[in-house]
Amino acid sequence: MYRSACLRLLSLKFIKESSHRCEPYKLINDAVKNARTLSLSALNYKKRKSPEERAVENQGRRVIRYAPKAGTEVVGIWRNMTVQEIADVLKKDVDHVFKALEFADKDSEVVYTRNTVIHNPQIVRDVVKISGCRFKIIAKPEDRIEEEENKDAMPAPPAPPEALRPRPPVVCVMGHVDHGKTTLLDALRDTSVVDTEFGGITQHIGAFEVQLSSGDKVTFLDTPGHAAFSAMRSRGAQATDIVVLVVAADDGVMEQTVQSIRMARAANVPILVAINKVDKPGVNIERTMKSLAQHGVVCEALGGDVQAIAVSALKKLHLDTLVEALTLQAQLMDLRADPGDYVEGVVIESQVDPRTGKQATVLVQRGTLRRGCVIVAGTGWGESKVRMLKTAEGGSVEEAGPSAPVSVLGWRELPAAGDLVLEVPSEKRANEVMRWRHSQRMKEKQAEDLEVITAKEAEHKAVYKQQLQQKRAIGRFRVKPKGPRDKMIQHDDHPTLSVIVKGDVDGSVEAILDILETYDEHQTVRLDLVHFGVGQVTHNDLEIAQAFNAEEELIGEAKVLQQFLVSEGRKKVPVAGCRCTKGTLQRQALYKVIRNDQVVYQGKLASMKHLKDEVASIKNDTECGLRFDDINFAVEPGDVIVCYKLVDVKHTTQWDPGF
Structure with missing residues (x-):
């Protein structure tokens, strides 16, 4: 356009003024100047027009083609949008969408309202382009919410009566601490579990299956009686069919006895009383039953409907009578389950074994749990493709049916005690369930955090309002801090x-x-x-403790280079060849050996040598030989040896933990 204008003006000027004998170069300069003015005016005219104005000039076209520039806002659109939904995603009013539709759908006779559904996706795209935005195709928000709500795994509906089969009863043994619960179970299965309990007190739920002399199987849950373990007792009562309440004839009804009765009543589970320690002289069984009646447990001897059997777990007296009462109660309840359905169960206990890793004791309540099954539990990433099933005795089994307790290995993340266990058809489905549960947990946490943030904001606004009133009262823009500046920095010296x-x-x-x-x-x-x-104490735990000034003071560290066997008399003893890498090593200090972030040894040294001399300490960057007290412990190259001492700082408090 610019070039053609130059040529036309040049031709006219030359013809008009040729008779005046003008110089050719002057004519060319004038023509170029006029052409530039004309061209710039045309361009400025074009620039002043908006996309909507240019669209009005092109009303003869069917579709407005307007390509927004890169970097403009991208909005999500979907099929069958309404006019109001388009306005919402564009963050504009409905009138703007109506005006855009006049150009995007010019030939249509449709009268658009807020709720008009636009079935042609091209019209929606053109409206977005006319509005100066780019678009991307997404799913309808309501559809996504509905899809998320269906991602969780849920228990199956009740099985039809023809699919049900008899199952063993689950019996929970409850009562006060030191009333003989674990001793009674030892007598029933002829073991000595009580010898392994710390201080003779059960600290976690033991679950195991016992085959009685009659051939019937019974699953027993042994719950702790200590006051600190009330949550465990509650879980045991919820997962059981029958509660055996153990009451010592010499002590009678105690605090945890009453609590166990209350938990059994809340779980709507029948109670069978075992009055233990009747072999002791001077016991009064009738007084014990009267004490139970005061708390709503009326025994048959007093005209009630609760069976009470006097036994001695230590002497194994009248245990057959107790077993008969259990069997009779189970037959009256007619306990059944579907062994062929998807697995449902509950986590009785979970732990981290240093050899086998994460494992959880699962009580199967429905279906049959087999190796290779995919199960989910809890709100964390508690999913597992079952690698191994173990019994309470440590034996491996291939499957576990209803009422069977088994230890499950293969967890991605350790579930919590009390979590519901559900089988899903595939690992893909398990990941989907865990992602959904994780997102739900994060939403709940965000809601909780929002409440805290809102409370903090309200507190901040109240303080700000008070300070603002103070400023206005004294007529100052800023309130100067009282006292020296260093008092503005608060130090929390509270122990x-x-x-x-x-x-x-x-x-x-x-x-x-x-x-x-x-x-x-x-x-x-x-x-x-x-x-x-x-789990066990790890090196990471020690680092956390050091960061918070634990009483355990680090002296030095060493790295194991190699293990040697040295002759001492007629024996060969292992010696760790080490290099001190931090601080110093002291002969009389305490030592830990850390391997793969796990503490594998704790103890003292039997010998510390540099070259062939026995020494009291080793400096940094010095090689030495260390021999531990335990001659059966062997180090490995790469082990980290930590030298430390315990700093004992005693404090007293008036706090009463309640037991």
Whole structure:
């Protein structure tokens, strides 16, 4: 356009003024100047027009083709949108969409309203382009919400009567601490579990299956009687068919006895009373039954409907009578389940074994659990493709039917005690369920955090309002801080006890955390729960403890280079050839050996040598030979040896944990 204008003007000028004998170069300069002015005016005219104005000029076209620039806002669109939905995604009013539809759908006779559904996707795209946005195709938001709501795994509906088969009863043994619950179970299955319990007190739920002399099978759950383990007892009552309430004839009804009765009533489970320790002299069985009647447990001897059997677990007296009562109660209940359905169960206990890894004791309530099954539990990533099934005795089994307790290995993340276990058809489905549950848990956490944030904002606004009123009252723009500047920085010198809780099983950790929650924050020393978990103490736990000034003081570290066998008399003893890598090593200090973030040895040294000399300490970057007290312990190259000492700082508190 610019070039053609130049040529036309040049031709006219030359013809008009040729008679005046003008110089050719002057004519060319004038023509170029005029052509530039004309061209710029045309371009400025084009620039002043908006996309809507240019669209009006092109009303003869069927579809407006307008391509927004890169970097503009991208909006999501879907099929069959309404006019109001288009306005919402564009963040504009409905009138804007109506005007855009006049150009995008010019030939149509449709009268658009807010709720008009646009079935032609091209019209929606053109409206978005006219509005200066780009688009992407997405699913309708309501459809996505509905899809998310259907991603969780749910228990199956009740099985038809023809699919039900008889199953063994699940019996939970409950009662006060030291009334003989575990001893009674030992007598029933002829074992000595009580010898392995710390202090003779059950600290977690033991689940095992017993085959009685009659040939019938019974699953027993042994719950702890200590006051700290009330949550465990509650789980045991909820997962059971019959509760055997053990009451010592010499003690009678105690605090945990009453609590066990209350839990059994809440779970709507029948109670059978075992009055234990009747072999002791001077016991009064009738007084014990009268004490039970005061709490709603009326025995048959007093005219009630609760069976009460006097036994001696230690002497194994009248155990056959107790077994007969259990069998009769189970027959009256007619316990049945569907062994061919998808697996349903409950996590009785969970733990981290240093050899086999994460494992959970599962009580199967429906279906048959087999190796290779895919199961999910809890709200975390508690999914498992079952690698191995083990009994309470440690034996491996291929499957477990209804009422059978088994230890399941193969968990991706350890489930919590009490979690519902459900079988799903595939690992893909398990991942889908876990993602959905994880997202739901995050939403709940966000809602909880929002409540805290809202409360903090309200508190901040109240303080700000008070300060603003103070400023207005004194007529100053800014209130100067009172006192020196260093007082503006607050230091919390309140004594604090930082605690890390690690337990062998999830139930024990839960019980300790429940106790710590009762700590009164108004005590002289504050309690700060830093970390908790299930399993052995790891190197990461030690680092966390050091960060919070634990009483355990690090002296030095060494790295194992090689193990040697040295002759001492007629024996060959192992010696760790090491190099000190941090601090110093002291002969009389305590030592830990860490392998793969696990503490594999704790103890003292029997010998510390540099070259051939016995020494009291080793400096940094010096090689040495270390021999531990335990001659059966063998180190491996790459092990980390930690030298430390314990700093004992004693404090007293008036806190009463309730037991």
